[in-house]
Amino acid sequence: xxxxxxxxxxxxxxxxxxxxxxxxxxxxxxxxxxxxxxxxxxxxxxxxxxxxxxxxxxxxxxxxxxxxxxxxxxxxxxxxxxxxxxxxxxxxxx
Amino acid sequence: xxxxxxxxxxxxxxxxxxxxxxxxxxxxxxxxxxxxxxxxxxxxxxxxxxxxxxxxxxxxxxxxxxxxxxxxxxxxxxxxxxxxxxxxxxxxxxxxxxxxxxxxxxxxxxxxxxxxxxxxxxxxxxxxxxxxxxxxxxxxxxxxxxxxxxxxxxxxxxxxxxxxxxxxxxxxxxxxxxxxxxxxxxxxxxxxxxxxxxxxxxxxxxxxxxxxxxxxxxxxxxxxxxxxxxxxxxxxxxxxxxxxxxxxxxxxxxxxxxxxxxxxxxxxxxxxxxxxxxxxxxxxxxxxxxxxxxxxxxxxxxxxxxxxxx
Numbered sequence: 238x239x240x241x242x243x244x245x246x247x248x249x250x251x252x253x254x255x256x257x258x259x260x261x262x263x264x265x266x267x268x269x270x271x272x273x274x275x276x277x278x279x280x281x282x283x284x285x286x287x288x289x290x291x292x293x294x295x296x297x298x299x300x301x302x303x304x305x306x307x308x309x310x311x312x313x314x315x316x317x318x319x320x321x322x323x324x325x326x327x328x329x330x331x
Numbered sequence: 332x333x334x335x336x337x338x339x340x341x342x343x344x345x346x347x348x349x350x351x352x353x354x355x356x357x358x359x360x361x362x363x364x365x366x367x368x369x370x371x372x373x374x375x376x377x378x379x380x381x382x383x384x385x386x387x388x389x390x391x392x393x394x395x396x397x398x399x400x401x402x403x404x405x406x407x408x409x410x411x412x413x414x415x416x417x418x419x420x421x422x423x424x425x426x427x428x429x430x431x432x433x434x435x436x437x438x439x440x441x442x443x444x445x446x447x448x449x450x451x452x453x454x455x456x457x458x459x460x461x462x463x464x465x466x467x468x469x470x471x472x473x474x475x476x477x478x479x480x481x482x483x484x485x486x487x488x489x490x491x492x493x494x495x496x497x498x499x500x501x502x503x504x505x506x507x508x509x510x511x512x513x514x515x516x517x518x519x520x521x522x523x524x525x526x527x528x529x530x531x532x533x534x535x536x537x538x539x540x541x542x543x544x545x546x547x548x549x550x551x552x553x554x555x556x557x558x559x560x561x562x563x564x565x566x567x568x569x570x571x572x573x574x575x576x577x578x579x580x581x582x583x584x585x586x587x588x589x590x591x592x593x594x595x596x597x598x599x600x601x602x603x604x605x606x607x608x609x610x611x612x613x614x615x616x617x618x619x620x621x622x623x624x625x626x627x628x629x630x631x632x633x634x635x636x637x638x639x640x641x
Contacts, residue, residue: 285578
């Protein structure tokens with residue numbers, strides 16, 4: 238079992254907001270998304286809604302996510318594969 | 332090396348067991364041949380076709396009000412004439428950026444498919460089409476770079492292709508056609524308004540003229556692809572593809588509401604403003620008008636049911 242530090246209020250709020258957005262925009266009849274659940278392979282997130290997810294991340298994090306920045310930082314789909322991964326990549330680092 | 336073959340080609344010939352290539356030369360279908368003739372007649376130099384002024388939008392808007400994403404919000408009402416002109420410049424640059432990124436994806440996909448058996452007979456025309464799309468991208472990027480601080484970034488991300496090739500090909504060509512038809516509606520709204528900046532109208536007019544040929548090709552080709560797929564896929568599968576394409580149209584038009592544009596125009600709460608814009612009657616009626624022709628065509632092809640088209 239992996240040791241995990243307790244989530245801060247900010248982290249919990251951001252993850253809940255992302256989960257809520259995904260639930261509102263997926264065609265899957267689901268009520269919860271585990272924060273370590275694969276949302277790409279499971280098609281909860283698809284390519285059409287990807288741009289909107291970027292805008293949500295920008296709004297919640299207060300930082301722009303430029304495509305140029307994505308390339309320079311070597312990001313890939315794995316950085317968006319779970320809600321935990323999104324938090325770690327776009328919110329955790331100062 | 333044989334004296335009859337100074338380049339030494341004989342030694343690089345395939346082994347004798349390889350059957351000779353006996354296929355007859357490919358003939359372009361008549362419609363595509365006609366489009367090729369029209370393309371030759373319309374050939375232009377993209378580096379000379381527009382006289383770029385020092386600035387645009389000093390005395391005129393770059394988009395009509397009804398094409399401005401926040402037209403039905405209080406933030407737009409609060410802008411004075413100069414503020415609206417400035418916003419229209421960035422909205423126009425965003426429209427060109429969305430088109431540019433769409434055409435970039437089309438060109439990349441076409442380049443990958445152009446000499447495949449399904450499109451080989453159209454290849455000569457498709458090379459010309461790629462050339463024209465590249466010219467459009469040049470014009471759009473010039474406008475954005477000269478007047479609006481650059482092209483707005485593309486936040487799309489390539490997802491792995493999903494499904495059999497005949498379906499992914501159909502979706503690819505359908506998406507290109509839908510982009511062309513939706514933006515043709517927007518292009519015509521700009522060109523039809525004489526109060527709009529003349530350089531902006533010139534760029535939109537060039538796009539309209541070329542895209543008329545691309546739309547003609549795209550419709551005929553999509554009809555062929557649907558007819559072929561319908562031989563193996565059921566009506567339910569076609570409707571599922573149609574539902575995806577319907578969502579694609581909505582998502583692409585929603586990209587015309589861009590928080591970066593609002594920030595560049597000096598407006599507050601850019602992300603909330605986008606939500607307001609997308610929920611507004613003005614945007615909804617524009618989206619309906621821009622998609623009505625394509626929805627009718629998708630319905631005719633059996634990709635959209637009559638109740639979905641309404």
